[in-house]
Amino acid sequence: MPDFCDPSTRFHPLRSDEDAPIEDLMTARVRAALTWGQLQGRLAHVPAQVAHQFCAALARLLLVEALTGSGFSGANSWFSAWFSGLQPVPDATAHVAAPPSLVADTLLAELSLSAWAPLADTAIQIRAAAHFHRGEGAPQGERGDPPAFAVGEGAGLAEPPADDRADDWPLAALDRLHRAAAASPHFAPTERSYQLLPLPAGPVSFEQTRTATPLWALDLLAGALIARSEPATRPLPLPGAVRAEALRPELWSRERAIITAEAAGEAAQRLSDQLDAAHASVREVHEAMTVLRSTSRAPLLYRLLAGFGPLRPLQIEKALGVSKNGVRDLVAALVKAGLAERAAYEHHTIIRALPRARRATLAAEGESRSVETSSGATFAAFDAAMADVERVLARMETARE
Numbered sequence: 001m002p003d004f005c006d007p008s009t010r011f012h013p014l015r016s017d018e019d020a021p022i023e024d025l026m027t028a029r030v031r032a033a034l035t036w037g038q039l040q041g042r043l044a045h046v047p048a049q050v051a052h053q054f055c056a057a058l059a060r061l062l063l064v065e066a067l068t069g070s071g072f073s074g075a076n077s078w079f080s081a082w083f084s085g086l087q088p089v090p091d092a093t094a095h096v097a098a099p100p101s102l103v104a105d106t107l108l109a110e111l112s113l114s115a116w117a118p119l120a121d122t123a124i125q126i127r128a129a130a131h132f133h134r135g136e137g138a139p140q141g142e143r144g145d146p147p148a149f150a151v152g153e154g155a156g157l158a159e160p161p162a163d164d165r166a167d168d169w170p171l172a173a174l175d176r177l178h179r180a181a182a183a184s185p186h187f188a189p190t191e192r193s194y195q196l197l198p199l200p201a202g203p204v205s206f207e208q209t210r211t212a213t214p215l216w217a218l219d220l221l222a223g224a225l226i227a228r229s230e231p232a233t234r235p236l237p238l239p240g241a242v243r244a245e246a247l248r249p250e251l252w253s254r255e256r257a258i259i260t261a262e263a264a265g266e267a268a269q270r271l272s273d274q275l276d277a278a279h280a281s282v283r284e285v286h287e288a289m290t291v292l293r294s295t296s297r298a299p300l301l302y303r304l305l306a307g308f309g310p311l312r313p314l315q316i317e318k319a320l321g322v323s324k325n326g327v328r329d330l331v332a333a334l335v336k337a338g339l340a341e342r343a344a345y346e347h348h349t350i351i352r353a354l355p356r357a358r359r360a361t362l363a364a365e366g367e368s369r370s371v372e373t374s375s376g377a378t379f380a381a382f383d384a385a386m387a388d389v390e391r392v393l394a395r396m397e398t399a400r401e
Helices: 022-043 048-069 074-083 100-111 117-129 148-156 172-182 216-229 253-287 298-308 311-319 324-336 358-364 370-400
Strands: 194-197 206-207 340-345 348-353
Touching: 022 253, 048 074, 048 117, 048 216, 048 253, 048 348, 100 117, 100 148, 100 216, 117 216, 117 298, 117 311, 148 172, 148 216, 172 216, 172 253, 194 298, 298 311, 298 324, 298 340, 298 348, 311 324, 311 348, 324 340, 324 348, 348 358
Parallel strands: none
Antiparallel strands: 194 206, 340 348
C-alpha cells in the first residue's frame, strides 16, 4: 500500500494559525461513539422483518446519495421513476464521471456482497428489480474513472497500514480513511481550474466545472472498515460519513478529526432514525397482515415497497421470483388490507406502499377499496382509448386498400 502522508503536516497558505482545541475533539468523538454504539446494539437484536425493511431503505439512501454525489442533482425527486425505467435522469451535465445506471449497478453489486446477510439478500432483490432508464448519454468527465475503479481505489485506502496501532476510540478507522483520502488523487478535492475565453470586449476567465468526486465509494466501505477493529459490529455502509470538507488540504489534524467524528455521528443517527421507522412500520402493519396466509409473500413485498419505494409489477416479479399471476395476487392482498395502492405513471402501473397518514384517511372514510377501483378505472379508460385508436387506424387502412 502506498505510504500516504498526512496533509495536515504540510504547509498550506489557507491554514488557520492553530489547531482546534482538544476538548472539542473529545466532545465530538464521545457523541459519535455513543450514537454508533447505540445503533449497533439495536442491530444486534433486530428482528428479520425489521432488518429487511431497514436494509431496503438503506439501499435507497445509498443510491440516491451516490447519484447526487456523482453529479446528478435532485436524485431523490426522480429516483423512483428512473429506477423503474419511466423517466430519464434530468439535467445530466458534462462534469459527471459515469452514467447513472453504471453507478447504481456497481453500488448494488457491492452491497450484494455484504458480510451482513440481511443487507446482502435485500441488495440482491433490489438489483434484480433494477429497470434503469438508459436513454441518458452521460458524458465522461475529466477523470472518467468508472465506478468499479472508485470502489477498488477506496478498498486500497481502507487497507490498514503496516504500523497500525490500536486507538482508544471505536471509529478510529474513519480517521485513517480520511487521512488517506485527503492525500489520494482520486478522492481529494480537485483544484480549481480556469479557462480564458477571448471575447470582443477582451479575454474573460471562467472557472471550469469540476468532476464530482466519488465519495460514495468510501461511504460504502466505512462500516466494514470499522468492523475490522470492532468484530461484533455490523459492517454497515455509512452514507454521508465521508465529507469533502474533511478532505481539504489546509485542515489541521484535530480539525479534520472533528469533522470526521461529527459526520460519523450524524450518519449513524440517520441510520438509527431509519431503524426507528422500520420498527414502527412493521408494528403498524402486523395486525393488518394477520389476515394473510402464513406462507404469503405479501408482507415481504410490503416491506420492500415501504423501505425502497414504488415498483412496477415486472420489477416485483424479478425481485421476488414470482410469476405475473403471483404478483397480481400479492398486490391484491396488500390493496385489500389497505397497505398498498396501484397508481398510474406515464401510462404504466406502479405499486406503492400506503403511508400511515394515507391509510388512516382511507380507514376513516371507509374507502380502502376505492384505491384499487380508481386506479383500475384509470387504466381501463386508457386501455379502452387505445383500443378505439387501433380500431380507427384499422378502418383507415381498410379504406386505403
